[in-house]
Amino acid sequence: MSPHILIDQALEGVSDPTSQADMSVLVxxxxxxxxxxxLITTEEFSHYCKRLLNICQRRKEAA
Structure with a gap:
């Protein structure tokens, strides 16, 4: 499976409000x-880290 698909699925899981907060560490x-x-470039790494940070910040604000 593509690393991009794996990361996208993992990020979707973290953005689910019912997921556990510590799931972000696994992602x-x-x-x-x-x-x-x-398997991903530096630019892709930065992009995915920013997406994860945004998701975590939204979760924190919603809590």
């Missing part, structure tokens, strides 16, 4: 692992 680890394995 961060996934993004980092895919980057260190050179």
């Amino acid at each position: 961060q680890q996934l993004i980092t692992r895919l980057y260190t394995d050179e």
